[in-house]
Amino acid sequence: MANPSHKSEKALITLFLAIICSVPVCQTLLELCRGERIQFTDVFHTFPKASELRQYEATLKEKSWVQQNLRPAVQSLLFEIARDSGPKVVQGLQGWLFYRPDIRFLLEPDRVDLPGNEGAWIKPSPGVTQRESVFRSIERVRGQLQARGIRLLVVPVPGKPAVYPDRVTRRAGNLKGLPSPAQNLLADLQKAGIETVDLFTLFHQERQKTGGADLYLATDTHWTPRGAQLAARAVAAKVLAMGWKPSQTVAFESTPAPVKRWGDLLDMAQIPGFRQAFGMETVACEQIRDPALGLLIPAPSDRPGTYKYPGPAATLLLLGDSFSRIYQYPEPPSLGEAAEPSENRPEQTKRLLPGSAGFVSHLAQALKSPVDAVVSDGGAATDVRRKLSTHAEILEGKSIVIWEFAERDIHIGAAGWEDIPLPAPVNP
Amino acid sequence: MVFTTHIFIFYFLPLFLLVYFNLPYTWRNCWITLASYVFYGWWEPWFVCLMLFTTLMDFFWGRMITAPRATPARRKLALAACVATNLSFLGFFKYYMFSAESLNRLLELAGAEPFSILKVTLPIGISFYTFHSLTYNIDLYRGHARPARSLLDFSAFVALFPDLVAGPIIRYKTLAAQLACREHTLSRFASGTAIFILGFGKKILLANPAGQVADAVFNSAHPYAVDAWLGVLAYALQIYFDFCGYSDMAVGLGRMLGFEYLKNFDAPYRSESITEVWRRWHISLSSVLRDYLYYPLGGNRLGPFRTYVNLAVVMLLGGLWHGAKWNFLAWGAFHGLLLGYERWRGKQSFYGRFPRPLRIGITFLLMLCSWVLFRADNLSAAMAYFKAMAGLQIHAPASLLVAAEIYTPLNIVVLILGAGLVFQPIQAHDWVVARPQSWGRTACLIPLFVFSLLVMFSQSFNPFLYFQF
Numbered sequence: 036m037a038n039p040s041h042k043s044e045k046a047l048i049t050l051f052l053a054i055i056c057s058v059p060v061c062q063t064l065l066e067l068c069r070g071e072r073i074q075f076t077d078v079f080h081t082f083p084k085a086s087e088l089r090q091y092e093a094t095l096k097e098k099s100w101v102q103q104n105l106r107p108a109v110q111s112l113l114f115e116i117a118r119d120s121g122p123k124v125v126q127g128l129q130g131w132l133f134y135r136p137d138i139r140f141l142l143e144p145d146r147v148d149l150p151g152n153e154g155a156w157i158k159p160s161p162g163v164t165q166r167e168s169v170f171r172s173i174e175r176v177r178g179q180l181q182a183r184g185i186r187l188l189v190v191p192v193p194g195k196p197a198v199y200p201d202r203v204t205r206r207a208g209n210l211k212g213l214p215s216p217a218q219n220l221l222a223d224l225q226k227a228g229i230e231t232v233d234l235f236t237l238f239h240q241e242r243q244k245t246g247g248a249d250l251y252l253a254t255d256t257h258w259t260p261r262g263a264q265l266a267a268r269a270v271a272a273k274v275l276a277m278g279w280k281p282s283q284t285v286a287f288e289s290t291p292a293p294v295k296r297w298g299d300l301l302d303m304a305q306i307p308g309f310r311q312a313f314g315m316e317t318v319a320c321e322q323i324r325d326p327a328l329g330l331l332i333p334a335p336s337d338r339p340g341t342y343k344y345p346g347p348a349a350t351l352l353l354l355g356d357s358f359s360r361i362y363q364y365p366e367p368p369s370l371g372e373a374a375e376p377s378e379n380r381p382e383q384t385k386r387l388l389p390g391s392a393g394f395v396s397h398l399a400q401a402l403k404s405p406v407d408a409v410v411s412d413g414g415a416a417t418d419v420r421r422k423l424s425t426h427a428e429i430l431e432g433k434s435i436v437i438w439e440f441a442e443r444d445i446h447i448g449a450a451g452w453e454d455i456p457l458p459a460p461v462n463p
Numbered sequence: 464m465v466f467t468t469h470i471f472i473f474y475f476l477p478l479f480l481l482v483y484f485n486l487p488y489t490w491r492n493c494w495i496t497l498a499s500y501v502f503y504g505w506w507e508p509w510f511v512c513l514m515l516f517t518t519l520m521d522f523f524w525g526r527m528i529t530a531p532r533a534t535p536a537r538r539k540l541a542l543a544a545c546v547a548t549n550l551s552f553l554g555f556f557k558y559y560m561f562s563a564e565s566l567n568r569l570l571e572l573a574g575a576e577p578f579s580i581l582k583v584t585l586p587i588g589i590s591f592y593t594f595h596s597l598t599y600n601i602d603l604y605r606g607h608a609r610p611a612r613s614l615l616d617f618s619a620f621v622a623l624f625p626d627l628v629a630g631p632i633i634r635y636k637t638l639a640a641q642l643a644c645r646e647h648t649l650s651r652f653a654s655g656t657a658i659f660i661l662g663f664g665k666k667i668l669l670a671n672p673a674g675q676v677a678d679a680v681f682n683s684a685h686p687y688a689v690d691a692w693l694g695v696l697a698y699a700l701q702i703y704f705d706f707c708g709y710s711d712m713a714v715g716l717g718r719m720l721g722f723e724y725l726k727n728f729d730a731p732y733r734s735e736s737i738t739e740v741w742r743r744w745h746i747s748l749s750s751v752l753r754d755y756l757y758y759p760l761g762g763n764r765l766g767p768f769r770t771y772v773n774l775a776v777v778m779l780l781g782g783l784w785h786g787a788k789w790n791f792l793a794w795g796a797f798h799g800l801l802l803g804y805e806r807w808r809g810k811q812s813f814y815g816r817f818p819r820p821l822r823i824g825i826t827f828l829l830m831l832c833s834w835v836l837f838r839a840d841n842l843s844a845a846m847a848y849f850k851a852m853a854g855l856q857i858h859a860p861a862s863l864l865v866a867a868e869i870y871t872p873l874n875i876v877v878l879i880l881g882a883g884l885v886f887q888p889i890q891a892h893d894w895v896v897a898r899p900q901s902w903g904r905t906a907c908l909i910p911l912f913v914f915s916l917l918v919m920f921s922q923s924f925n926p927f928l929y930f931q932f
Binding site: 040041042043044045046047048050051052054055056058059075083084085088092095096099101102105106108109110113117118119121122125126127133135138139141142143144155156157196200203204205206207210213214215 | 468469470472473474476477480504505506507508579580581582649650652653656657660675682683684859860861862863864865866867868871872873876899900901902904905908909912913916917918920921923
């Protein structure tokens with residue numbers, strides 16, 4: 036009779052080998068059945084270079100059927116049994132969710148920027164911190180605009196935890212706002228004569244006044260329409276204080292346009308059932324319309340994220356990120372639904388949530404003047420300027436550029452705030 | 464390549480085993496060498512050239528040392544050349560930038576112009592394979608080992624992928640006979656599988672989640688005392704389960720290929736003194752430092768004063784071996800001081816008369832303090848962290864927010880489970896090797912492996928701490 040320990044050894048080995056072999060075998064069969072290229076054989080066509088190998092490895096993992104199908108189930112299970120919300124999302128109180136980098140920005144010190152990867156030699160230089168790198172980058176942009184006779188107004192947007200620390204953890208239950216490292220950048224910029232708007236103090240005061248104050252969405256990283264409107268009014272007041280005058284005034288009209296939307300954090304968690312666990316948020320938007328043109332949204336043919344008001348009326352340009360995009364420009368249909376179709380553009384309508392109700396429109400309404408915009412989700416540090424450099428004609432006739440960015444962008448330092456040259460002005 | 468990745472588990476390992484067990488015996492070392500080069504070159508292909516070069520060089524030095532007509536002087540010269548070349552490589556890749564940066568700082572303090580520094584990439588695992596080669600030639604010189612049968616055997620020893628990048632540090636004399644002739648038995652393969660699964664589980668289920676807690680706290684500017692303590696506890700668990708898990712996987716893979724590796728950890732957090740810690744933590748490194756550094760320096764044979772100096776030197780160099788940073792040096796000095804003190808008291812700690820749980824507790828506390836030096840980005844960050852642990856930090860209100868990241872149900876379960884496991888006596892290696900395989904064990908291990916794989920699919924945080932050394 037066979038030794039029982041040998042039988043269990045055989046069972047252990049067989050099962051172990053079956054598990055590790057089944058994944059590549061099934062994947063290969065699946066790819067053959069689908070008539071696709073056999074993914075793992077790509078290694079024989081890959082140049083043996085570290086970056087290529089990393090790319091190959093990442094693709095192999097991401098395209099794996101097992102990975103694709105089991106990962107959501109595991110994440111769902113971990114959420115169900117241990118309330119784990121993954122690496123990007125932090126669960127707060129009362130159904131509020133937070134984006135981890137927003138929290139990390141408030142927690143981590145202002146680190147010395149690492150030297151760049153270019154060149155084989157490092158010349159030691161006095162350590163420049165991430166905040167100092169960002170400050171220098173903003174100074175450079177100020178210089179580029181000054182050469183065109185344009186002034187710069189910098190508007191860092193507070194992250195949600197800086198305004199709602201009491202919704203992050205019980206420990207911060209008495210706090211109606213947190214001082215942010217971004218306020219140190221604002222102080223540096225002001226000292227250097229760069230115009231700024233301090234939304235931190237504004238939002239903190241608003242929370243002190245009203246307690247709860249719906250300035251940010253519960254399951255989204257962004258502000259509510261009210262938060263956007265409040266910020267727009269503060270920016271408009273600053274623009275007027277800078278002596279700006281509209282070239283022509285427009286009497287924008289506003290109408291209520293409630294929308295129901297899923298918060299972006301619900302998708303970032305990549306957990307099936309996360310949406311159902313938290314639900315949609317109903318958001319009371321106010322849609323701004325131009326009496327002649329209707330909604331202030333780009334035509335479908337325009338460059339994505341770029342809005343140019345017809346004619347020379349707009350003398351302000353907004354550079355911004357998703358804080359400028361939300362409620363304003365078309366969004367993925369999966370993010371929510373507008374309560375009422377708002378425009379006769381069927382393919383556009385379903386993507387507008389509700390459209391023309393965001394920061395850009397509220398700014399235009401507060402100033403009674405149209406505002407052009409270049410917007411890139413998560414790209415306010417560099418990508419908007421890259422777009423601007425390839426589309427620099429939008430700067431013609433502008434007197435002020437308003438640069439909005441999320442405060443967490445300061446944390447990416449020099450690597451994220453690239454130096455993008457602007458083409459020389461035609462008539463400086 | 465990393466053991467706990469999709470590509471290793473589902474592609475490299477099955478393919479490697481399939482070919483290995485279908486090759487004639489005489490070709491197996493060749494296949495091990497080739498596959499190990501692919502495994503190593505996966506990080507950066509040019510690293511393989513460096514390893515190949517040092518392998519050829521060390522094989523050549525070995526031949527010089529054991530040449531039949533070599534005079535003692537010639538053998539000594541060959542050994543000196545071997546040590547010098549190996550340490551030069553290690554010094555250049557690992558310590559050049561640290562030394563140059565330190566020199567630049569001194570120049571700046573003296574008001575002189577700093578010079579430009581060549582950027583050097585540290586080849587992963589260079590400390591481990593350099594030690595493999597060095598111990599080979601030193602053992603040859605001492606007559607403790609016979610020269611490798613062939614360049615192929617030696618290359619297989621140096622490159623052997625299970626222990627290549629993070630140990631355990633295997634000496635040639637341990638593997639020499641097995642490289643020539645080893646048994647592939649069902650029991651050995653099964654025990655290797657079992658140890659591998661346990662190591663895999665330690666890494667995925669315990670080290671990675673604990674690491675996220677440690678990172679969240681250590682990366683914060685001004686943590687509160689309670690958070691700082693939790694952070695360093697999490698780091699203690701992370702580094703133990705990470706490194707012990709890796710060692711278990713290495714031992715397991717080695718057994719699958721027919722090699723017998725010694726265990727590298729023996730419940731270190733159950734130690735009752737720092738002297739005992741070093742008998743239980745990274746055993747292969749401690750024994751290499753003892754046999755190739757402490758004893759040649761004179762060990763304890765030259766009187767008490769020299770014993771303390773030797774201990775201090777060994778621990779300082781042990782610290783520096785972990786990395787070119789001042790805090791690693793401070794970590795080595797901390798351990799050297801404690802070891803010296805315990806040696807002075809006759810290998811007794813100052814709390815040696817306390818009850819056993821207290822002795823274990825105090826040793827663990829001392830270990831936690833040493834991990835702060837080890838984990839912090841630099842010395843000043845370590846000092847700030849100590850202040851935070853003592854409650855002497857001035858807190859920014861934002862520090863309160865870290866609670867939402869670290870006190871989650873999952874983290875609490877992982878930390879309690881991890882703390883429970885490190886203080887219990889049964890070690891993976893003993894549980895598997897000392898007892899015969901049973902159905903019960905199979906019934907535990909397979910679900911553990913499947914669960915660990917499932918969790919691996921969902922993890923994006925998967926660093927191996929010891930790769931940097």
